Amino acid sequence: MGKGQDTKEHIIRQSAGLFNTKGYGGTSLSEIMERANIRKGGIYNHFESKDEIALGAFDFMFAQLKNVLTEAMSEWSEPTEKILAICDVYINLIEQNICEGGCPILNTAVENDDGHPLLKQKAQSAMNELMTGLGEIIKDGIKRQQFRSDIDVEAASSVIIALIEGGVMLSKLYNDNKYIRHCANQVKVYIHGDMAV
Template identity: 80%
Template sequence: MGKGQVTKEHIIRQSAGLFNTKGFTGTSLSEIIERCNVRKGGIYNHFENKDEIALAAFDYMFAQLKNLLTEAMSERSTPAEKILAICDVYIDVVEQNIWEGGCPLLNTAVENDDGHPLLKQRAQLAMLELMTGLGDILREGIKLGQFRSDIDVEAVISVVIALIEGGVMLSKLHNDNKYIRYCTNQVKVYIHSDLAI
């Protein structure tokens, strides 16, 4: 990897925490420059503007989230266990403070629902990818006879994601990890009582 690419990736990694903690509006270019320990020209050698850095930072953090989810699910064999693995990843995100600022998808979605249109679109696409993956797991569970065949897959996806992301939000808001555990426990109850055959 060339020096230029190393510098670009350094800028993305360092600015990701700033954007995830302070948001797009709250993060200044001067803070990015200071945190990355590069000159202003060094930033502009790799990025046209702050928007481009923010999009790259979001993509970087979402790729990390996907890697965590993929790794956790690869160790589980059944669809129900894979959904529980997703819950475990989010518990770790909160309790181990994996990322500065918490869940990048939640933070970007909340800040940009009426804000930055490109970041909102990026968050929508990321969420759609997660929802599609969860839908595939549920359909696999139906096919294998683990889940009821009459479940509304789209509704189940919405409930599971709302519980998990709501638990992340409440835990961050109150600085108390009990909320992510309350919410993920409800996902487990939902799987076993409402979905399972």
């Protein structure tokens, strides 16, 4: 990797937490420059615009989240345990700040639902990936006869994601971890109740 690519990645890494915490509109170029310890010209040597940095920063944060999710799920073979491992990751997202600013999908979706179309597209794509992955876990649970065969996989995935992301949003809003814990418990109730054979 060349020096230019190193610098580009350094700018993305340093700005990712800013964008995920303050949003696209709340993050200024001067803050990026200060955090990355680089001059304006140095930034424009590598990026055409703040948009380009923001898109790279989202990709970086989402990759970080995916790595943590993959690692957490790799410890389990049972579908139920994998889903509960996802819940634990989101609890840690709040309690241990494993991704600075919280869930990048939630933050980007909320800020850009009517705003920045490219960031909205990134958030949709990331959420699709998350929902598809969760859907595969649910299908595996159906195949193993742990979940009901008549489950609407897309509906079940969206309920689980909505509970988890809703818990993250409430915990961030009220600065209180109890909400993500309440919602994670409801995921458990949903799995053992509505989804179970």
